[in-house]
Amino acid sequence: MFQIGKAIVSEEIIENDFVCNLSACKGACCVDGDAGAPLEEGETEILVDIYHKVKPFLRQEGIAVIEDKGAFVKGEDGEWETPLVNGSECAYVVFDGAVAKCGIEEAYNQGAISWKKPVSCHLYPVRIKEYTELTAVNYHKWQICDPACGLGAALQVPVYRFVKEALIRKFGAEWYQELETAAGEHLTQ
Structure with missing residues (x-):
């Protein structure tokens, strides 16, 4: 986990790949x-x-x-x-x-x-949980999305990039840029 502003972000959104595959999951x-x-x-x-x-x-x-x-x-x-x-x-x-x-x-x-549409739908498979002082940003793994994980891996698109537009909608462009930087640092470790 790492923090950007008041958000605690799970590394899983960096480490896992995802691209919706509607033809497979319907x-x-x-x-x-x-x-x-x-x-x-x-x-x-x-x-x-x-x-x-x-x-x-x-x-x-x-x-x-x-x-x-x-x-x-x-x-x-x-x-x-x-x-x-x-x-x-x-x-x-x-x-x-x-x-x-x-x-x-x-x-x-x-x-x-x-x-x-609702931001929770736009963000999926990222789930947001608001707490008093912090916001948790987590990856929600669900078996029905296995085809999306496979397609994401084939295309090499991490979760956070798949939901870039939604993350910017929720947190802003500056926050997303910090996420990009944190992702780059995390992947080089």
Whole structure:
């Protein structure tokens, strides 16, 4: 572990490789699991504000859940998250054939909204945990992402570079530059 600003960063985001491989995993991270995507406090308001613009991009099942439970819910852990359809896929999931994709991101890609998606989704497989004094930045290894690890290794793309845009979104460009420097130093040790 090393520290950049108030963030404690796991070396695993430097030492492991990762590039999403949707053709292999079919977007399973948006479908599997027992909780929705983690949301930051401010993101709950964004979801409410953009829902009418995102709704045309969503499936009927997702719309029904969102209109019944809300644009976000409180999870079993007491944290905010996206609601789930039948306790499975995120309510914002859409399918392109057999591949699960984000309806929010599709609305963003089509120019309907200017917010890409929850930062936790954008950062994946990096997970952020906020504490009173510090923020933990960790690599979340999940078996369904084994194809992404294999592709990342083949392309030689470490986790932190795969999520560069998201890390800059979360922490800023200067923070990311410090991470690049720390990664270079770590790899030469």
